[in-house]
Amino acid sequence: MSKKSFRVVILPGDGIGPEVVAEATKVLEAVAAASTDIDLQLESHDFGGCAIDKHGVALPDSTLQACKEADAILMGSIGGPKWGVNSKIRPEQGLLTLRKALGLYANIRPANFASDSLLDNSPLKPAIAQGVDIIVVRELIGGVYFGARKESGVAPDEDTAWDTMIYSVSEIQRITRVAAQIALAAHPPLPIHSIDKANVLATSRLWRKVVTETLEVEYPQLKLDHHLVDSASMLIVASPRKLNGVILTENLFGDILSDESSVIPGSLGLLPSASLAGAPSVADYKSANFKATPGIYEPIHGSAPDIAGKGIANPIGTILSAAMLLRYSLGLDIPARAIENAVRVVLDNEDKGGHGLRTADLGGNLSTKVMGAKIVEVLKTLL
Numbered sequence: 001m002s003k004k005s006f007r008v009v010i011l012p013g014d015g016i017g018p019e020v021v022a023e024a025t026k027v028l029e030a031v032a033a034a035s036t037d038i039d040l041q042l043e044s045h046d047f048g049g050c051a052i053d054k055h056g057v058a059l060p061d062s063t064l065q066a067c068k069e070a071d072a073i074l075m076g077s078i079g080g081p082k083w084g085v086n087s088k089i090r091p092e093q094g095l096l097t098l099r100k101a102l103g104l105y106a107n108i109r110p111a112n113f114a115s116d117s118l119l120d121n122s123p124l125k126p127a128i129a130q131g132v133d134i135i136v137v138r139e140l141i142g143g144v145y146f147g148a149r150k151e152s153g154v155a156p157d158e159d160t161a162w163d164t165m166i167y168s169v170s171e172i173q174r175i176t177r178v179a180a181q182i183a184l185a186a187h188p189p190l191p192i193h194s195i196d197k198a199n200v201l202a203t204s205r206l207w208r209k210v211v212t213e214t215l216e217v218e219y220p221q222l223k224l225d226h227h228l229v230d231s232a233s234m235l236i237v238a239s240p241r242k243l244n245g246v247i248l249t250e251n252l253f254g255d256i257l258s259d260e261s262s263v264i265p266g267s268l269g270l271l272p273s274a275s276l277a278g279a280p281s282v283a284d285y286k287s288a289n290f291k292a293t294p295g296i297y298e299p300i301h302g303s304a305p306d307i308a309g310k311g312i313a314n315p316i317g318t319i320l321s322a323a324m325l326l327r328y329s330l331g332l333d334i335p336a337r338a339i340e341n342a343v344r345v346v347l348d349n350e351d352k353g354g355h356g357l358r359t360a361d362l363g364g365n366l367s368t369k370v371m372g373a374k375i376v377e378v379l380k381t382l383l
């Protein structure tokens with residue numbers, strides 16, 4: 001039987017991006033080496049600050065073209081002080097352009113414990129952090145990130161700047177359906193917590209109305225509640241289990257709340273994300289046989305300039321992103337689970353004191369490379 005071939009574009013990016021992507025790439029290579037029926041063609045492209053330095057733009061045409069043709073994209077992180085907020089060309093613009101060009105409206109960011117052995121690493125008391133299981137579903141290509149804006153220093157009102165937040169009914173409906181499919185795939189179905197600022201913003205009042213109507217008409221079996229974003233951000237640290245289930249929110253609130261909830265399981269460096277152009281269906285989840293949906297997979301953290309080049313970044317968020325890539329874009333649930341189990345084994349069992357292995361962000365002393373190698377070593381025994 002001939003092997004099924006998949007093209008995976010790798011965008012290492014800036015700062016710790018190349019360091020963590022190198023480890024996730026080894027994980028993907030181990031999966032391919034152990035398989036008799038899949039072949040992964042991995043190809044690296046310039047993106048972000050390094051692309052600005054080399055090509056004068058954050059997203060070169062050749063990178064965009066390769067991403068459009070790929071079955072999936074694995075990304076590290078982009079940005080850094082060299083191309084800071086006052087630069088004319090910024091790496092972050094490239095990321096927004098790429099997300100928009102690929103139509104990646106659904107950003108799925110699970111913030112749950114890879115392992116209970118991480119409880120002691122949570123900044124929250126174990127009694128508060130235990131059992132937190134939140135999946136943030138963030139709308140990714142609308143809202144204030146993409147509305148018209150004016151910078152200060154531009155005529156006629158040079159001392160004003162503005163951004164606009166726009167949402168349409170159809171943009172809210174489609175992300176609500178993604179959240180609903182994720183909620184329905186669980187047993188029992190997960191509650192949906194929709195988060196907005198409807199006491200102030202017109203877009204939030206539309207958001208609340210459309211989320212309510214879409215769920216009432218199409219998914220009446222799901223539980224829904226609404227929270228204002230200010231009190232939701234308080235709940236995430238005061239009693240996060242109250243938000244267990246699916247947090248459904250717009251682009252900017254999702255950016256902020258996903259970083260906030262990500263530290264509950266111990267470190268920003270642990271958490272993966274998927275940005276998809278369509279929703280996996282309940283049938284996909286139940287059969288563990290996902291229809292290939294193109295997407296970008298990346299840890300939720302940034303380029304971490306404070307630790308870049310030191311070889312101490314935690315690669316687990318990127319390695320778990322590679323697992324999501326196999327599951328959602330390549331339809332390979334079995335190796336995806338094997339990767340997640342390998343991470344759990346390394347975090348739980350690998351030392352004699354019962355506290356597993358840790359990189360510096362989790363109070364340990366493992367380098368990025370050694371953590372990656374340990375995960376690959378365990379993974380090979382599970383494939």
Ligand SMILES: NC(=O)c1ccc[n+]([C@@H]2O[C@H](COP(=O)([O-])OP(=O)(O)OC[C@H]3O[C@@H](n4cnc5c(N)ncnc54)[C@H](O)[C@@H]3O)[C@@H](O)[C@H]2O)c1
Pocket residue numbers: 016020076077078079080081092095268269270298300301302303304305306307312313314315317361
């Ligand atoms: N998707 C992306 O590429 C992405 C996401 C967020 C931020 N950024 C960019 O990254 C740059 C730096 O942003 P920032 O400093 O605000 O956020 P950051 O996420 O890069 O870092 C925040 C803190 O978390 C730590 N951290 C992050 N990832 C870690 C890991 N894997 N292991 C250990 N510690 C880790 C950092 O050392 C730092 O102390 C900015 O230019 C920003 O725009 C990019």
Ligand SMILES: CC(C)[C@H](C(=O)O)[C@@H](O)C(=O)O
Pocket residue numbers: 079092095096255300
């Ligand atoms: C780098 C930046 C544009 C990006 C965002 O705000 O979406 C990042 O913070 C993220 O969470 O992926």
Ligand SMILES: [Mg+2]
Pocket residue numbers: 255256259300
């Ligand atoms: Mg962010």
